[in-house]
Amino acid sequence: MILVEETAVATAALPVVQFKEHLRLGTGFSDDAVQDAVLESFLRAAIAAVEARTGKMLLSRIFTWSLTDWRHAARQALPVAPVVQIQAVILKDRFDEATPVDAARYSLAQDAHRPVLEAVGSCLPVVPPHGGVDIQFEAGYGTVWADVPADLAQAVLLLAAHYYQYRAETGLGEGCMPFGVSALLQRYRPVRVGLRAS
Structure with a gap:
């Protein structure tokens, strides 16, 4: 069984502005967009991690x-x-x-x-x-970020911020998934039901 993603999430659909507000980055400067590529990469990584944990595709x-x-x-x-x-x-x-x-x-x-x-x-x-x-x-839930359920959207922002804050970490510990993110994802985790062989 092989699952292939034929189309990627469009850059325009990523919540870069919301992420900047979440990080409380300064605005109104001539170089406001200088970190956009880095922020996009953390958002994509966070989206991928949330989707892998839940089996739910956030953007169509x-x-x-x-x-x-x-x-x-x-x-x-x-x-x-x-x-x-x-x-x-x-x-x-x-x-x-x-x-x-x-x-x-x-x-x-x-x-x-x-x-x-x-x-x-x-x-x-x-x-x-x-x-x-x-x-x-x-x-996917929809083509724009507003279509994503609020708790999953918040989990992505929290996790992307965590990646951003600990971007220099190479070991475990501080780099693990925060409890708040895990709690937000809990109700979306797939339920596995089965019988143990006797």
């Missing part, structure tokens, strides 16, 4: 998830949330020849933690032997 972009087979014949849970739409399902044979699946054969079941690609009918199309399937989808 396109992904391709490549599988060798379905986990269940009639449904396939997707690796991240929230999924806005399934753009394509493409079967690939052993020679990498692609065959798009008719969109009438599947649907998206929305879920806050684990959206699902479901079969319309009894089962999803059979994956060719020694081949695979690519699921292309759009995921």
Whole structure:
């Protein structure tokens, strides 16, 4: 299973102004934008860390998830949330020849933690032997920072500020994720339910 981010978060969507206000950086100077590239890099790192911890994509972009087979014949849970739409399902044979699946054969079941690609009918199309399937989808809360839930947005600013403050740290300890950030992310963490083998 391989998840590929096909489109990146646009620089214009990053909350650079809010981050400057959060850091209480001075304004009104001729070199106000001199740190923008550095601040953007810390914001991107914080967004990536929050998304990795929660499995929630903050800003909308396109992904391709490549599988060798379905986990269940009639449904396939997707690796991240929230999924806005399934753009394509493409079967690939052993020679990498692609065959798009008719969109009438599947649907998206929305879920806050684990959206699902479901079969319309009894089962999803059979994956060719020694081949695979690519699921292309759009995921994210929205295209602008205002679409991101307030607590996740605050967690990003807190974590980016932490990275900024400890940018010279190379060891553990002070560089670990702050408790306040972990607390904000807690309710978004995916719930793992399973039975232990006896």
